[in-house]
Amino acid sequence: MEYLVKSPAKQRPYTEAEIAAVLDVMRSGKGQTQGEYMTRFQDEFRAFTGANHAFAVDNCTNALSLAATLCGVKEGDEVLCPAYTFCASAIPFAKAGAKIVWCDMDPVTWCVDPADIERKITEKTRVIIAVHLLGMPCDMEKIMTIAEKHKLRVVEDCAQALDARINGRHVGTFGDFGCFSFHNAKTFTTLGEGGMLTVKNEKDAAVVPGIRFNGCCSYPARERDWIPAMSNVDMHLDGFWPNNFCLGEAQCAVGLAALSTLKADTDRIIAQNMRLRELLRDVSEISFNTIPEGYRHVCHQYVLHFDGSAFGKTRDDLMELLRNKYRIYSIVQYYPLYRYPLYQKLGQGEFDCPRLEAFWDQSFSVPMWCGMTEEDLVTIANAVRGAVADLKG
Numbered sequence: 137m138e139y140l141v142k143s144p145a146k147q148r149p150y151t152e153a154e155i156a157a158v159l160d161v162m163r164s165g166k167g168q169t170q171g172e173y174m175t176r177f178q179d180e181f182r183a184f185t186g187a188n189h190a191f192a193v194d195n196c197t198n199a200l201s202l203a204a205t206l207c208g209v210k211e212g213d214e215v216l217c218p219a220y221t222f223c224a225s226a227i228p229f230a231k232a233g234a235k236i237v238w239c240d241m242d243p244v245t246w247c248v249d250p251a252d253i254e255r256k257i258t259e260k261t262r263v264i265i266a267v268h269l270l271g272m273p274c275d276m277e278k279i280m281t282i283a284e285k286h287k288l289r290v291v292e293d294c295a296q297a298l299d300a301r302i303n304g305r306h307v308g309t310f311g312d313f314g315c316f317s318f319h320n321a322k323t324f325t326t327l328g329e330g331g332m333l334t335v336k337n338e339k340d341a342a343v344v345p346g347i348r349f350n351g352c353c354s355y356p357a358r359e360r361d362w363i364p365a366m367s368n369v370d371m372h373l374d375g376f377w378p379n380n381f382c383l384g385e386a387q388c389a390v391g392l393a394a395l396s397t398l399k400a401d402t403d404r405i406i407a408q409n410m411r412l413r414e415l416l417r418d419v420s421e422i423s424f425n426t427i428p429e430g431y432r433h434v435c436h437q438y439v440l441h442f443d444g445s446a447f448g449k450t451r452d453d454l455m456e457l458l459r460n461k462y463r464i465y466s467i468v469q470y471y472p473l474y475r476y477p478l479y480q481k482l483g484q485g486e487f488d489c490p491r492l493e494a495f496w497d498q499s500f501s502v503p504m505w506c507g508m509t510e511e512d513l514v515t516i517a518n519a520v521r522g523a524v525a526d527l528k529g
């Protein structure tokens with residue numbers, strides 16, 4: 137089927153500056169990993185977000201793994217995680233042996249509900265994972281108050297939320313760690329894969345370079361430079377098994393160049409989002425998440441909620457019409473994680489999330505990328521309006 141509005145494979149084309157940056161790495165004759173582009177990318181990312189420390193990594197899942205390691209998550213611990221998120225938010229914590237306690241959604245922002253987080257804390261709870269879902273910041277003020285009261289560590293999953301802010305403060309700077317993704321599906325991508333870990337305190341930051349690269353870190357000045365060996369394994373690590381989570385120089389060079397257009401790109405996405413909402417304002421059966429005052433919601437996807445209960449129609453009826461009659465391809469994003477066989481088979485299928493249960497089967501998403509035209513947005517809005525009208529009869 138030929139769809140009328142189709143998302144491109146990549147959110148936006150590379151700029152000439154990004155392409156030149158890759159060529160520079162290839163032509164420079166310098167080392168291809170952990171070099172000056174990585175340092176500059178980390179420094180500028182830190183400046184952009186206001187984070188205390190930033191470490192480039194190969195993807196967000198591994199940023200989350202680093203955070204799980206640094207939080208000391210182990211067998212028998214409980215980790216609070218929203219059930220409404222991408223599967224990677226919880227995997228590194230579950231893999232470390234934690235029981236994932238699924239938290240319900242907030243009906244307004246669709247992010248995790250802080251009251252449900254607090255309700256589910258036990259003496260085994262160690263970590264709160266706050267996911268800034270769909271580019272919408274979570275209520276970090278409430279989450280940090282709860283965390284401080286119960287002495288819990290907070291990991292912010294910012295995979296979908298680069299440049300999202302609360303009253304100007306960037307997500308990923310509230311909790312102990314912020315985990316960012318530069319995967320191909322994001323407007324900001326470092327050649328298809330990539331990520332960043334932001335860290336609040338010095339103690340955690342000191343061990344990240346070693347864990348990120350097989351225990352190797354730079355030497356302090358020493359008289360006999362061949363001791364203990366050419367590679368300084370385990371200078372600072374205190375009982376952590378390391379790994380290799382490095383991001384190569386070409387990817388860091390692209391990231392550094394992409395930072396210069398980031399704000400303009402997110403402004404564009406925000407404007408598109410506002411326009412789609414405006415175009416669908418008259419369709420009362422369709423609703424969006426509500427953006428609280430002072431929140432910069434960077435809208436990673438257009439997820440819509442459809443309530444056809446007054447005329448006995450479902451989200452699936454709507455999606456079918458959108459595809460077959462209006463030729464708009466819509467999908468359903470982020471199954472509640474406890475419903476996935478993966479989580480169920482691994483003993484993580486227990487849940488108590490009534491709001492998400494009611495919401496999820498009525499949600500769907502329409503195409504979205506950075507640089508959509510007015511025509512794209514109008515075509516989508518007209519299709520949704522038309523399909524809802526058809527269902528109403």
Ligand SMILES: Cc1ncc(COP(=O)(O)O)c(C=O)c1O
Nearest residue numbers: 195196197222224225295317319
């Ligand atoms: C909420 C969330 N967390 C984590 C990830 C994992 O990111 P990555 O693909 O960079 O490992 C994603 C990926 O899209 C995500 O959406």
